[in-house]
Amino acid sequence: MSILDYVDEDKTPLPPKNAEVLTTCCDYCIVACGYKIYRWPVGAADGGPKASQNAFNVDFPTGALQAWVAPTQHNVVMHKGKPHNVVVIPDKDSKAVNFGGDSSIRGGCIAQKVYNPKKPTKDRLQSPLIRINGTLQPVSWDTALDVAAELIDHTVRKHGANAYAMKMYSYAASHGERSEGW
Template sequence: MSIDYYQAKDHAPLPPKNADVLTTACDYCIVACGYKVYRWPVGAKDGGMKASENAFGIDFPSNMLQSWVAPTQHNICTHNGKKHNVVIVPDKDTTVVNTNGDSSIRGGLLAQKCYNPDSKTKDRLKTPLVRVNGVLTPMSWDDAIDIAASVGSHVLEKHGEAAYGVKTYSYQYIENTYAITKYALRHINTPNFTFHDTPADVTSTPGFRDAGFDNFGPSYDDWGSADTLMICGTDPYETKSVLFTQHIMPGIANGMKVIALNPRDTAGIAYIKKMGGLHLDVFPGSDNLVLGAIARIIMKNGWEDSDWIKEWVNSKWESNSGFGQGTRNTPWQWRTTWGKFQTKGYEDYKKWNLGQKEYDPAYAA
């Protein structure tokens, strides 16, 4: 029995001057680092070592921070029915996000994801699979769509719209979400619809949204220019590497304080501690209690920034009206449906917080 050993390549071709050049973004996380794709036919002349002979326009070997091509950044794919070389490298022209063309280990291997029947991607699904007599069986797209439509029609007729759930991705927005959103909300008209990371189509941070802030409001520059950055429930080095290396680490080097509230002592947390940051090593699921207790201590001592709260945090009227968010935001729905929610502005939140026994620091500890 032969063993399918991995044989690493020890070289990669350089793209020629006339290679097709496309731009793309890494799809491993939400940071969206920029990359350039160089594509040219297999059998055509590759780029040379001189600046006048390759698409990068530089002499090779290149300098430390110049462009180069690792073997793992090259693949052979099919384009217009013919085999083409594909090189995917960080975009050195970027001025935001992965500034000057940095990349994570994941993003640096984007070329390896491209379908190549002679590589590890040969086992990728190329047709829908339908379970027939207990066996997943390849099926044409037309047949698979007809089956899905028939099952869907049966569910709608027998059980109603609420029984027909639609769950989809949320990234790239119009490109990926327009058709399926219209399908679910206009044509099926089901309330059982949401995006990939939530159990229902609501914000995952209703209290934050209630105060008037968009979860994705901060720019990446904000992550490195804050006086103090508090990170809860994640390690950006492991989940958003370039955000950490390009923005948070320079901020720490310039004196930014970091507090990490996380039950895992991971690589990024270790770096934060090494640089003088604070790690609150909580039990899983107890972070809400700790945050509430911290907020209580701040408010009891009058350490809150009253002027900032007055200027930027929603008033009761702004939250109740759905001001700037529309009337389908979660806090507004709670108040109009049940007539209550946890806050009516800052003072009411302070009263509510002080009345919760679980936010007593001794209890939270």
């Protein structure tokens, strides 16, 4: 299935028991609250409402402020050439920063930042661009990273470590990020 053949989303699924679980952190601010990513193939069975049927081990519906998946916490992404569901929720097991799984509204939307051609991320660059002879040209990630590393090395060697700084942010995240999903 190609990246343009994403399945339309008409519901917010629960992750199944066998969903792959990854960890990440929010990149909207310097706090870096913890999040869990649940990933499983589109077309595989989703989790069910009983605790024995979902990765959260919780019966649904739950009570107020309990486990759930908002539509903004789900997306469909490509992983190893196939579409996968991803659900990104606050990490209730976090031992630092967001104890008990608290999150900001922005952090609760991390799943929406991952590339999906049917969502606002469709305008994202698909490969890095480097200006060659005055024109931006697509290059491989390896080439872009090699050029960046050489420029950083040159700057530090010629002008010292204090001459180099970098600011990363995600407030304009739909432009220029690497397009692979989790």
